[in-house]
Amino acid sequence: MNEQQYRQGLAIVSALVAIDPEPASQEGKVLARWSAQVEAYEREHFPLPELTEAEVDAAEREWLHTRRADEIDGYTADDLGESPDR
Numbered sequence: 001m002n003e004q005q006y007r008q009g010l011a012i013v014s015a016l017v018a019i020d021p022e023p024a025s026q027e028g029k030v031l032a033r034w035s036a037q038v039e040a041y042e043r044e045h046f047p048l049p050e051l052t053e054a055e056v057d058a059a060e061r062e063w064l065h066t067r068r069a070d071e072i073d074g075y076t077a078d079d080l081g082e083s084p085d086r
Contacts, residue, residue, distance in 0.1 A: 001041045009041070010038060012034045017031065
């Protein structure tokens, strides 16, 4: 897969994810094939650094803290007139 095919694949995956096809449907099968190709390209061209278990735990705690701070009863910090940094 080259970069042009990768970008085309991203567009296809994005469009199919938006319609949320059943996995066994024709669209679902196309989504699975393109997703696998896009993921393989990304693993090769955009490798992620290996994280330690402590780094993963810290990232999860930060994500959970941010989610709780930003979403109170379905309202975001902006809805409440609050800054997420508070």
